[in-house]
Amino acid sequence: MNLNKDKMSYPITTMTMRSVADLKVGERARITVLNDQFTSLKLLEMGCLPGTEVCLHCKAPLGDPICLNVSGYCLSMRRSEAATILIEN
Amino acid sequence: MIGNPNAGKSSLFNQLTGLRQKTGNFPGVTMERKIGQTPLPDETTPTATVVDLPGIYSIYPKSPDEQLVTEILVNVRHPDYPAVAIVVVDASNLRRNLLLFTQIADLGLPVVLALNMLDVAQAQFQDVNAVRLAMQLGVPVVRVNARTGDGTDLLRQAIVRQLQQPVFPASLFHDPATQHPDLIADAKAGYALTNNYLAAQYVIQHDGFSFLNPAQRQNFDALIDRHKFVEADFQATETIARYERIGRVVADAVTDRRPLNQPTWSQQLDRILLHPVWGYLIFTGVLFLIFQALFAWAQPFADGIDAGVAWLNGSLKTQLPAGPLTDLLTDGVLAGIGGVLLFIPQIAFLFLLISLLEESGYMSRVMVLMDRIMRRFGLNGRSVVPLISGVACAVPAIMATRSIGSRRDRLITILVTPLMSCSARLPIYTILIALVVPEQRVLGLISLQGLALMGLYLLGLIAALLAAWVLKLVLKTNERSLFVMELPTFKLPRWNHVGLTVFDSVWSFVVEAGRVIVAISIVLWVLASYGPGDSMLRAESRVRAENPTRTAETLDNELASARLEASYAGQFGHFIEPAIRPLGYDWKIGIALLSSFAAREVFVGTMATIYSIGAGDTDETGVTVRERLRAERNPETGGPMYTPALAASLLIFYVFAMMCMSTLVTTYRETRTLKWPLVQLVYMTALAYLSAFLVYQWLK
Numbered sequence: 126m127n128l129n130k131d132k133m134s135y136p137i138t139t140m141t142m143r144s145v146a147d148l149k150v151g152e153r154a155r156i157t158v159l160n161d162q163f164t165s166l167k168l169l170e171m172g173c174l175p176g177t178e179v180c181l182h183c184k185a186p187l188g189d190p191i192c193l194n195v196s197g198y199c200l201s202m203r204r205s206e207a208a209t210i211l212i213e214n
Numbered sequence: 215m216i217g218n219p220n221a222g223k224s225s226l227f228n229q230l231t232g233l234r235q236k237t238g239n240f241p242g243v244t245m246e247r248k249i250g251q252t253p254l255p256d257e258t259t260p261t262a263t264v265v266d267l268p269g270i271y272s273i274y275p276k277s278p279d280e281q282l283v284t285e286i287l288v289n290v291r292h293p294d295y296p297a298v299a300i301v302v303v304d305a306s307n308l309r310r311n312l313l314l315f316t317q318i319a320d321l322g323l324p325v326v327l328a329l330n331m332l333d334v335a336q337a338q339f340q341d342v343n344a345v346r347l348a349m350q351l352g353v354p355v356v357r358v359n360a361r362t363g364d365g366t367d368l369l370r371q372a373i374v375r376q377l378q379q380p381v382f383p384a385s386l387f388h389d390p391a392t393q394h395p396d397l398i399a400d401a402k403a404g405y406a407l408t409n410n411y412l413a414a415q416y417v418i419q420h421d422g423f424s425f426l427n428p429a430q431r432q433n434f435d436a437l438i439d440r441h442k443f444v445e446a447d448f449q450a451t452e453t454i455a456r457y458e459r460i461g462r463v464v465a466d467a468v469t470d471r472r473p474l475n476q477p478t479w480s481q482q483l484d485r486i487l488l489h490p491v492w493g494y495l496i497f498t499g500v501l502f503l504i505f506q507a508l509f510a511w512a513q514p515f516a517d518g519i520d521a522g523v524a525w526l527n528g529s530l531k532t533q534l535p536a537g538p539l540t541d542l543l544t545d546g547v548l549a550g551i552g553g554v555l556l557f558i559p560q561i562a563f564l565f566l567l568i569s570l571l572e573e574s575g576y577m578s579r580v581m582v583l584m585d586r587i588m589r590r591f592g593l594n595g596r597s598v599v600p601l602i603s604g605v606a607c608a609v610p611a612i613m614a615t616r617s618i619g620s621r622r623d624r625l626i627t628i629l630v631t632p633l634m635s636c637s638a639r640l641p642i643y644t645i646l647i648a649l650v651v652p653e654q655r656v657l658g659l660i661s662l663q664g665l666a667l668m669g670l671y672l673l674g675l676i677a678a679l680l681a682a683w684v685l686k687l688v689l690k691t692n693e694r695s696l697f698v699m700e701l702p703t704f705k706l707p708r709w710n711h712v713g714l715t716v717f718d719s720v721w722s723f724v725v726e727a728g729r730v731i732v733a734i735s736i737v738l739w740v741l742a743s744y745g746p747g748d749s750m751l752r753a754e755s756r757v758r759a760e761n762p763t764r765t766a767e768t769l770d771n772e773l774a775s776a777r778l779e780a781s782y783a784g785q786f787g788h789f790i791e792p793a794i795r796p797l798g799y800d801w802k803i804g805i806a807l808l809s810s811f812a813a814r815e816v817f818v819g820t821m822a823t824i825y826s827i828g829a830g831d832t833d834e835t836g837v838t839v840r841e842r843l844r845a846e847r848n849p850e851t852g853g854p855m856y857t858p859a860l861a862a863s864l865l866i867f868y869v870f871a872m873m874c875m876s877t878l879v880t881t882y883r884e885t886r887t888l889k890w891p892l893v894q895l896v897y898m899t900a901l902a903y904l905s906a907f908l909v910y911q912w913l914k
Contacts, residue, residue, distance in 0.1 A: 162446050162450070163446075163696075164698070166446060166449050166450060167276060167696055167698045168698060169450060169453040169457075170271050170272045170274070171271060171700070172309060172310045172457070174453075182484065183485050183488050184488070185488050185493070185582045185583055185585070185586065186488070186490035186493060186494065186583065186586070189585070189586050190582050190595070190697060192484065194481075196307070196309055196310065197306065197307055198307050198310070198701075198703075199481070199484070199703075200698065201578075201581075201697070201698075201700075202697055202698045203585065206697065206698055
């Protein structure tokens with residue numbers, strides 16, 4: 126399987142949509158779209174599905190990586206990966 | 215046994231097998247696996263072999279250790295292919311755990327679901343109804359408590375039932391044939407597969423399946439082209455569909471009264487441990503504690519062992535009849551083994567502390583804390599574990615890189631990990647530092663020798679980071695790396711696990727290192743005791759001729775060193791002396807250096823062997839290596855041989871040099887080419903030679 130593919134298979138509705146990377150500590154949001162296919166496969170497996178509610182738990186020093194509470198457990202990821210998870214409040 | 219990481223797989227494995235388990239390598243690869251026997255309540259199969267597989271989140275591997283699990287589960291001919299798959303599931307995180315379960319069940323394996331951590335789920339206001347779950351999933355579900363061992367008997371009964379009359383779910387949880395009927399039919403027909411989901415895995419993952427031959431892989435490529443199949447789309451649809459199905463299962467079987475946000479103590483702790491200031495301070499404190507343990511707490515034990523070996527050596531020399539065999543035993547074998555035994559306490563402390571960090575869950579926080587910094591140097595957060603374990607031994611550390619998904623990050627980590635000062639370097643550091651650094655205290659508290667030691671470890675770390683940075687510039691890639699990682703909740707360490715890890719590590723170290731050291735000691739003793747032709751005799755008569763007035767007894771030391779110089783080892787040492795002279799080394803150190811290329815821990819043993827052979831028999835017994843080195847004179851200047859400049863040069867050489875066959879072999883096995891171990895050997899040795907040269911010339 127070719128994992129280097131960086132194709133966007135999900136439509137991005139607007140460029141101004143917020144992502145998990147924009148959340149403040151303790152802020153909650155609902156996932157709308159995962160906009161990067163390569164990252165999305167892993168995120169989906171870990172339970173970050175569109176419609177799921179998430180909460181930013183904490184940030185590592187320098188704000189990267191971040192820790193996200195999702196479906197009852199804590200998931201850490203880099204800011205760049207968090208930026209592919211688009212959200213609505 | 216299959217399950218998500220942190221689902222309690224290893225604990226349950228220990229409960230099933232007791233402490234009679236053994237660790238071994240998976241067939242064909244060096245990844246360690248745990249195998250054990252468990253009794254079954256059945257007359258035809260009274261025992262079963264249990265294999266504990268690495269934790270995975272899904273059947274689609276993201277790193278080499280996950281790859282291994284998939285390869286076992288899809289290949290009926292694999293020696294570890296299970297008769298029954300025990301899927302261990304964390305009840306407090308049921309949805310994500312069931313994703314893997316539905317995939318395993320869809321592969322067509324007889325499955326028993328072990329429902330673990332019900333107490334944790336209960337504490338989080340979730341009640342899981344095992345009977346409803348079993349009805350929804352169509353497989354046996356057993357409630358277990360892996361920490362206490364409750365439910366293991368029921369689990370054994372369920373295993374026996376699945377062995378005798380397997381029960382399967384009525385249909386696949388996700389049938390790939392509904393979307394791609396032609397593709398699945400073609401794949402099944404071509405490879406005599408009966409299961410739709412298994413066929414889909416062959417199509418999607420054929421590149422990663424090492425048991426397929428190139429022709430078979432090309433056929434799959436052709437199949438994918440013909441049916442215009444997009445793997446990533448399929449995977450995304452599959453995962454979403456599975457979660458939808460699981461959502462319905464969970465809705466029926468779980469009563470969730472969980473408040474939306476619950477500040478658990480584990481989560482509170484994270485806010486402190488990942489704090490910009492406190493986080494780093496605590497991490498530094500933990501590292502400091504490790505070093506303190508290594509150098510202060512382990513020292514009394516090491517001194518005891520040292521004294522014991524010296525005593526044994528001395529009494530053997532006086533008790534046994536003098537002769538070549540006694541010499542071989544004492545000067546050769548025992549001197550060598552003493553060097554290994556000496557650092558057992560340090561190894562034990564090191565593995566104890568590292569396994570405590572991993573068991574408690576702190577190691578994952580360290581990864582998060584360090585990811586940003588490590589990325590600057592071409593590594594990633596996951597490289598922290600190999601680098602820290604590298605302080606114990608590079609071999610398990612290099613194997614630990616299998617959890618790093620990105621191929622380039624993993625390669626760089628493998629290449630630089632041996633620069634971290636491993637425990638085999640410790641005795642060399644200790645002895646040389648004791649020779650040249652005065653036993654003083656700075657500010658009344660900090661020992662100068664300890665400071666020097668810490669400096670050497672820091673030097674290794676800095677060299678590793680710089681080497682990684684250089685490699686990052688050299689090795690270009692367009693591969694993307696992921697750092698999506700579960701942060702497990704903090705847990706109290708399971709002391710029996712920790713104890714077992716420490717015991718296993720120390721034991722395998724003693725056996726592995728001991729074997730090499732004994733072999734090299736014997737070879738070295740022979741090479742140092744015998745010479746080509748009559749060279750030994752000629753050297754003896756030359757010494758006698760030069761000192762005609764002295765009696766044989768007073769000449770003993772001179773005779774012994776003349777004999778050593780004339781031996782095979784001595785001649786070899788003289789042969790390479792021109793190459794190492796610029797670093798300040800003589801032919802005796804040359805011998806030790808050469809034998810260190812097999813394994814650096816033999817250095818101290820070799821020095822002991824060389825100097826005790828060279829010292830003759832009248833020498834009082836039970837003298838330690840350190841005293842012998844201190845007494846050694848430089849034949850040219852008449853002053854002590856081990857000047858600060860020489861010791862510094864030797865120390866720097868040992869910090870950087872790649873002197874460990876086992877590490878090179880491990881690198882070869884993990885990278886599967888000769889190129890990378892060679893690169894490792896050449897760059898590290900060149901670095902060692904150059905820096906030792908500069909240091910010696912500067913300090914001389």
